Amino acid sequence: xxxxxxxxxxxxxxxxxLLFKYYSPPNEEQNIxxxxxxxxxxxxxxxxxxxxxxxxxxxxxxxxQLAPAxxxxxxxxxxxxxxxxxxxxxxxxxxxxxxNKEGLKAAIKYAQYENQIHYHAKTQxxxxxxxxxxxxxxTCLGMALPNAWDEVTTxxxxxxxxxxxxxxxxxxxxxxFFAWKSLGxxxxxxxxxxxxxxxxx
Amino acid sequence: xxxxxxxxxxxxxxxxxxxxxxxxxxAPNIFVFHINGVNTSEDDxxxxxxxxxxxxxxxxxxxxxxxxxxxxxxSLLNDxxxxxxxxxxxxxxxxxxxYVMVYMKVHHLTYPVGSKEYAQLKANIKSEYVKDxxxxxxxxxTIVDEFHDKVESISQGLMQLINRYGGPRYVDVLxxxxxxxxxxxxxxxxxxxxxEKYPSSNxxxxxxxxxxxxxDNTVNVAPSLAGDPRDxxxxxxxxxxxxxxxxxxxxxxxxxxxxxxxxxxxxxRRCNDVLCHSFKDAYLFDENSREIIAGKxxxxxxxxA
Numbered sequence: 001x002x003x004x005x006x007x008x009x010x011x012x013x014x015x016x017x018l019l020f021k022y023y024s025p026p027n028e029e030q031n032i033x034x035x036x037x038x039x040x041x042x043x044x045x046x047x048x049x050x051x052x053x054x055x056x057x058x059x060x061x062x063x064x065q066l067a068p069a070x071x072x073x074x075x076x077x078x079x080x081x082x083x084x085x086x087x088x089x090x091x092x093x094x095x096x097x098x099x100n101k102e103g104l105k106a107a108i109k110y111a112q113y114e115n116q117i118h119y120h121a122k123t124q125x126x127x128x129x130x131x132x133x134x135x136x137x138x139t140c141l142g143m144a145l146p147n148a149w150d151e152v153t154t155x156x157x158x159x160x161x162x163x164x165x166x167x168x169x170x171x172x173x174x175x176x177f178f179a180w181k182s183l184g185x186x187x188x189x190x191x192x193x194x195x196x197x198x199x200x201x
Numbered sequence: 202x203x204x205x206x207x208x209x210x211x212x213x214x215x216x217x218x219x220x221x222x223x224x225x226x227x228a229p230n231i232f233v234f235h236i237n238g239v240n241t242s243e244d245d246x247x248x249x250x251x252x253x254x255x256x257x258x259x260x261x262x263x264x265x266x267x268x269x270x271x272x273x274x275x276s277l278l279n280d281x282x283x284x285x286x287x288x289x290x291x292x293x294x295x296x297x298x299x300y301v302m303v304y305m306k307v308h309h310l311t312y313p314v315g316s317k318e319y320a321q322l323k324a325n326i327k328s329e330y331v332k333d334x335x336x337x338x339x340x341x342x343t344i345v346d347e348f349h350d351k352v353e354s355i356s357q358g359l360m361q362l363i364n365r366y367g368g369p370r371y372v373d374v375l376x377x378x379x380x381x382x383x384x385x386x387x388x389x390x391x392x393x394x395x396x397e398k399y400p401s402s403n404x405x406x407x408x409x410x411x412x413x414x415x416x417d418n419t420v421n422v423a424p425s426l427a428g429d430p431r432d433x434x435x436x437x438x439x440x441x442x443x444x445x446x447x448x449x450x451x452x453x454x455x456x457x458x459x460x461x462x463x464x465x466x467x468x469x470r471r472c473n474d475v476l477c478h479s480f481k482d483a484y485l486f487d488e489n490s491r492e493i494i495a496g497k498x499x500x501x502x503x504x505x506a
Contacts, residue, residue: 175272
């Protein structure tokens with residue numbers, strides 16, 4: 001009887017130990033993280049309109065700069081005198097009437113600076129200098145196409161971000177060169193307009 | 202002869218006055234910073250500011266419009282989680298050591314933690330340590346550095362110039378943050394005022410799609426006043442149909458340790474994005490909110506002048 005009781009005690013103790021090991025009440029931090037996850041998923045699902053999110057769940061990976069060959073592949077097909085992707089140039093030419101010379105020039109310049117920032121800038125200084133020019137080009141585009149500049153830049157932007165690899169690369173460049181930078185043309189609006197009128201941008 | 206002398210004197214005065222005016226007013230003395238929200242590329246942030254400029258229609262030469270680029274993680278999900286973690290810490294205090302570290306970074310000091318110099322500095326700046334500084338997000342010291350690069354040098358240059366002719370004056374700064382940018386704008390403003398003694402009357406915030414529990418401003422925003430965004434004291438605009446802010450409200454209801462965002466104060470009838478949260482495609486797309494934003498930003502700029 002005594003033996004049986006001892007055995008029972010051992011079994012109960014083992015079970016208690018197992019329970020203690022594998023069950024601990026969820027702590028507050030876990031609850032908060034679970035709520036964060038659920039709310040974030042809800043928003044992402046809505047954004048994607050799928051009901052289920054396929055957004056990247058893991059923490060962002062450390063990005064490496066791409067090899068020249070890979071960079072060239074991502075930059076895409078460029079067979080024109082402006083040094084911008086052929087499909088981006090086509091998009092610009094379709095969306096801006098040919099008689100709007102200023103609009104065409106500004107859109108092409110804007111696309112050039114974007115391309116140079118993302119595929120040719122070697123240093124932050126270089127990228128920031130190109131960014132200043134892009135701001136002026138955007139002002140010029142706005143002057144030439146006051147009601148359609150957004151359509152052109154958004155459409156061209158979608159083309160430039162048309163694959164996950166390109167999106168990832170552009171994001172990496174934005175992070176590397178522009179994170180928490182104060183960005184602008186460093187010019188007053190009047191100075192920007194003067195540059196647009198003279199074509200010197 | 203007398204008349205000739207008088208004319209020469211008048212000419213000198215006119216030339217001097219116009220030179221003074223050119224020097225004084227060719228430099229901007231108001232900076233408007235747009236701080237973007239989550240999941241925004243630099244190109245998108247540029248488009249946001251351009252659209253804001255179109256809407257505000259203020260081309261005064263003493264105002265410079267800039268983006269303070271809030272980088273994103275590259276994943277909407279991760280960005281949103283970060284916002285909620287910021288919300289979780291929103292009402293927590295910065296530790297004294299955090300404060301000393303930021304202070305050293307800004308003042309280019311490199312005392313090792315625990316050293317005699319560190320302890321001395323900590324004791325000296327204790328009075329400056331502000332308990333309600335609130336949460337400062339990742340890279341806060343970097344943001345402060347960047348901010349200094351642009352604003353402080355211009356501010357000092359302008360102050361030297363103005364000091365020759367009158368009293369000292371700081372450049373004015375208006376933050377127009379969107380979404381997560383509001384959390385950073387609040388922290389940045391608090392830091393500049395409390396740690397750097399930047400005058401509070403020279404810094405304002407007008408928040409768009411505001412997830413924060415407050416808008417740090419010279420005029421406090423009481424929830425009871427939040428009903429009408431046209432009210433002069435209300436320094437933010439949030440749509441009652443903004444899916445992201447509504448989800449953050451749910452989040453705060455589920456977790457009482459967090460403070461809910463300030464109440465919505467506008468209805469966005471027209472949105473060009475599914476979340477009705479985008480700066481450009483929701484808040485600057487809906488006619489009513491667009492007018493409110495333009496009016497408020499212009500009023501704040503005029504308020505500085």
